[in-house]
Amino acid sequence: MLKVSSLLNIATKLKNVCSIVNMAGYRQYSQNREAVVFPGIQSHYTEEMVFSDIQNEEKMDTFRIMNLKGKVINKTMEPDLSNETLVKMYKHCIIHKHMDKIMHELQRQGRISFYMTSRGEEVLQTGSAAGFHPEDLLFGQYREAGVIFWRGFSVYDMISQCYSNNSDLLKGRNMPVHYGSKEHHFVPMSSCLGTQIPHAVGVAYANKIKNKNLCSGVYFGEGASSEGDAHAAFNFAAVLKCPVIFICRNNGYAISTPTKDQYSGDGLAARAKSYGISTIRVDGNDILAMYAATKQARELAVKKNKPYFIEALAYRLGDHSTSDDSTVYKNAEEQEYWLVQGDPIPRFRKYLQDKGLWDDKTEESFNKEAKKEVLTAFKKADKQLKPNPNFMFTDVYKEMPERLQNQHQDWRKHILENADKYPLANHDQF
Known part of the structure; x- marks a missing residue:
């Protein structure tokens, strides 16, 4: 048989557990229904097997x-x-x-x-x-x-x-x-x-x-x-x-x-x-x-x-x-x-x-x-012109990375060498 001191220790521990559970927002034992003690869950035990279905619940107004x-x-x-x-x-x-x-x-x-x-x-x-x-x-x-x-x-x-x-x-x-x-x-x-x-x-x-x-x-x-x-x-x-x-x-x-x-x-x-x-x-x-x-x-x-x-x-x-x-x-x-x-x-x-x-x-x-x-x-x-095409490269990073600078230079060179093929006159600047 357990000693009285041991029973008191167990009771104290259970009391502490219940206190922690209550502080966490869990439900206490009430109306003869046993509360589920589990992290993140607020529920009571039941002996009825029921599958919850939102279709059967009250609809939101x-x-x-x-x-x-x-x-x-x-x-x-x-x-x-x-x-x-x-x-x-x-x-x-x-x-x-x-x-x-x-x-x-x-x-x-x-x-x-x-x-x-x-x-x-x-x-x-x-x-x-x-x-x-x-x-x-x-x-x-x-x-x-x-x-x-x-x-x-x-x-x-x-x-x-x-x-x-x-x-x-x-x-x-x-x-x-x-x-x-x-x-x-x-x-x-x-x-x-x-x-x-x-x-x-x-x-x-x-x-x-x-x-x-x-x-x-x-x-x-x-x-x-x-x-x-x-x-x-x-x-x-x-x-x-x-x-x-x-x-x-x-x-x-x-x-x-x-x-x-x-x-x-x-x-x-x-x-x-x-x-x-x-x-x-x-x-x-x-x-x-x-x-x-x-x-x-x-x-x-x-x-x-x-x-x-x-x-x-x-x-x-x-x-x-x-x-x-x-x-x-x-x-x-x-x-x-x-x-x-x-x-x-x-x-x-x-x-x-x-x-x-x-x-x-x-x-x-x-x-x-x-x-x-x-x-x-x-x-x-x-009637407004299109934006400056350089905006494709600028104003993206606070400081343009070197790889992007190189792409920008190559792109500008290509455009200038083939200016007759692009509608530059429709843009604000180049």
Whole structure:
């Protein structure tokens, strides 16, 4: 038999173990159910063999503030935005819509090589962008023109980037519609899906370490959420508690692949929750809901130093890009339904009209003004020369490596010896 002293030692050790377990956040024994004692697990033992299936669990609701007719359902949730800001947000959406239409036509005319419209996602971009602090570093995928536009990047800046002319801040070294600006705290976009997601988490971690009281924000589509980079980023952010906002644009299609062929389960929100990230699903066609959710997530991310995930539902009304024909994989009935139900701009307009901030006469007048602004910027950008070809070598490294210097010299020699074969007159300098 064990001595009393031995029993006391065992009891003390068990008490210490339970104390450590409780400090780690595990559940105590309660309601006659035995708690599982294991690192990283919060659970109770059961004698019933049940396979957990998310299909049988309660689905996540979708947050909204106004209905399809632009009526606020719960006044207590209506964000405190000034009339001036509301009108500014609407004007940005209208200008964005006109720019998309005109730039799409310019691509079809062969003036630019590529373009991507944001039809159906305009208010998602504008509303969320307004919810961030201007100094929060944002990362886009390739359909975030409205985000950088809200931050002050002009229509001319965007068209110049698509033209790759000598006013392009990226100096012709990126795909069209892949905007970026250090001044506007917006990292240049990349065509490679998902690469920006870990970068945003890394920036958030740096902000946390430096106590900057800033967060980072990253946009991506539901298709990109299947990339390995996305899942590494989710786990990185959750484990290290990084102040980052993940904004997933669930627009129904990853190019031509519908969501039913992309994932099983309750949308993308379920993925984020499984990593331990606080998550909300939002009606991406409700600009007030997008603003409110982003603003709240941003405040909490900075205050609590933890990530937040927003799944924004906004059906893609147009083609994936000018290299795509969505009529091949979308039937006419689907297109017709969403063109009525999925256009967020009329919904926002009804909201403004009910507040007495907008009317039909103002709508007609501003549409003419917006179209004129875009056409003026286009005409100016169209006349600009192409960037200096030397930018292919310079302004990449702080100090150009010797091997690159040699390549640069060989390249210049070749061009000068064959100047008649290259359109040097179209470039700013050589």
